[in-house]
Amino acid sequence: MAAHALTIALAGNPNVGKSTLFNALTGSHQHVGNWPGKTVEKKEGSLRIGSDDIIVVDLPGTYSLTAYSIEEIISRDFILLEQPGAVVVVVDAANLERNLYLVTQLMELDIPLVLALNMIDMARKRGMHIDVRLLSARLGGIPVVELVGNSGIGIESLKEAIRGMVRRTEPGTVHVPYDDAVEAELPRLQTAIDNAGFARPRWSAIKLLEGDLLITDTIAQRGGGALVEAAQGAMKRIEAATGEDAETLLTDGRYQFIMGLVDGVLTRSTVGRTPSERLDHILTHRLLGLPIFLLMMWFIFQLTANVSAPMVDWMDGLVNGIFGRWITSVLSMVGLSGTWFESLLVGGVLAGVGGVLVFVPVLMVLYFAIGVLEDSGYMARAAFVMDRAMRVVGLHGKSFLPMLVGFGCNVPAVYATRTLEHETDRKVTGFLVTFMSCGARLPVYVVVGSALFGAAAGNLIFGMYILGIVVALATAFILKRGIYRNQPPQPFVMELPPYRMPRMRDIWRQMSNRTGSFVREAGTIILATSVVIWLLLALPVDGQSAFNDVAPEQSAFGAVSRGMSPIFEPAGFASWQTSGALVSGLVAKEVVVSTMNQIMVGESMQAGAEAAESVETTTFGEDLSEIGNSLVETAVLTVQETLNIVPRTLNIIPGLNVPELSLLGAGEEEDTTALEASLVRLLTPLSAVAFTAFVLLYTPCMTTVAAMRQEFGTRWALYQVVYTLVVAWAVAVLIFQGGRLLGLGA
């Protein structure tokens, strides 16, 4: 389709709603293809304004018209070579200054322009007011139209503006004024370019001074070698006079022009005008902010522990029951029943990896809740809320950002410290992030909490997250008052996104990515560790038993674990099983659960599966039916637990006793996993708290230690390993012994 006087182009930065506007203008009259010789999509459409048929070409989104990207070159070439009747430059009104850079470059091309101020509603919501008339006047009278592209507001005005511009031929009247040294060179170069017969002399002169390779080559190839030499001479004189290269001066000139342009055109409301600011007045309040943050976190952990519980039970039933039976059946068919291979698959891999995977629903619920907070814009405020507390210990809210990352995973949290300006802050914060309770620790809290505290497991989880923050702050206090004292306080500045309704698509993406990383780890590190643990559990050290026919406590793993257990005696969890799980947890914190499952449930899983297999209790079809029925029951229980969040939250208030919903009748919803049942025999509520506190605080996983070493060196990583071990043990002992002294029981 050849361009002619009634062709217009849509230009603009990426993500300014250009495509929405293109669709609004052209409706179904569209043709989609590629730009010649490029893989960049080209969209053309048509619209009729009065008696004029106008072709609309949607140019690729670009921030400028330099020659550094294919999109920029396509846009520039189209405007230069096809010479559309007008260019509608679509601008995000809420980010006016950034978008105006492209406008200044289009102005230099001396083409009829229409400025479409899209998303004007968003700008207003953010308290921005744009004086459209003044803006138009300062841009030499080009039409400026306010739009809300996705709701069609302003489209008719835009069409009228386009109609008025497409037949205009006079060049633009406003030029960006550049540095004196540049302006001194431009007229000479312009005249020479004009005399040589090249179009757009001022623009071409600017491009030559910028050192634009494409334009320079084009002019040189068309007999303008002398012009190129003249431009190079001018560039040297400019640099000699100013100490700055011409391209930087030209870029600077455009930004100076934009700053002058928006002065008085764009005004921002200052206090409490926008809904976001009103909300922030409460949510980041100096006194209310922290309690609100804590309340939200408490609510999230109630949700995490309770809503996911039926699904965890259901998955536990599958892994520890039906899947075990299926594996045993298949192995029986191929003559491998009762062999070490069966033991490895059922007691090692299934108990280890499966024992961790049953907690996927827990993580999904947690990541969903965190995703809602992030997508709504609240999570960014958490750093502000924590800024005051951080300052007390000598840090600032900026350091809380990597700590927030640490709630997901400690490894990126360690790396995230590199965004901090000062090395001391980086080191101290790196030390702290490992105390943040990552997703991998959550299965430990859930299984221990559910076993010992039932429906109150959410309180234990919440308590662990808070304990991590408290220990981190105490550590910061020690480090900043001791090793790194006399460091000047740093200001904390952060651009806060406006609040918005969370978008399910984004939340789902975050939740699935994060949960996916957990599942990937189960398939790699946890699988490998489970096999090693199984091997150590199968190796006898008593001199009497045979391989894979040894009581777990008489195995190599049992021997090592028994050797470790006296250390944990003062903390109340001196069983060899928990000690062994803590040792293997040095690999990754999820392994604590997988190891406990292997030790406490694996053997019974294998025995149970073999027994079920030998008596042929169920058929495959019956198993599928059982899975389906239990899934329906699980769905009902999930609804019930979700609804029961309300009475459980209200029942915190002393004197209130709001009844909880029971959709399946009393008693039917009570269920415990095989691992939970075993834990009740090994731990008391008090020692359970001490145990989870130890899991939270002790040496982070190997990958985190490796990240620490990479970022801060071997010595710092070693300090951290020793410090976390000591702190974890001390806090666990303090909890257990302190609890006993307070009469909380053992």
Add this chain to the structure above:
Amino acid sequence: MATQMRAVLDQFAAASGPVSLAEMAQRLAVEPGILEGMIAYWVRKGKLREVFAMAPGAGCARCGVSDTCAFIVQMPRTYELVRENELPIINAVCNCGCGGTKTQ
């Protein structure tokens, strides 16, 4: 007279390490939208670089991606000066199968 563009570079040079866009905008008393474009210019020129919360060539055991890591989405955009003797930053496709990129 020093230009605003030069002032941006000088401020990054004077900083002890990486500085976020918002913080630098406050130090220079420039609107973040304008500073964003100025920084983009210096990044293109190789004078500044964005600091991603992931180590060069390193990766988390779970994934190995940097700017696409699911856990670091809330970090503010942060930049630092590229010193004279430093190698340029290259973004490469992560080879862990997640489709993300990592900084090398």
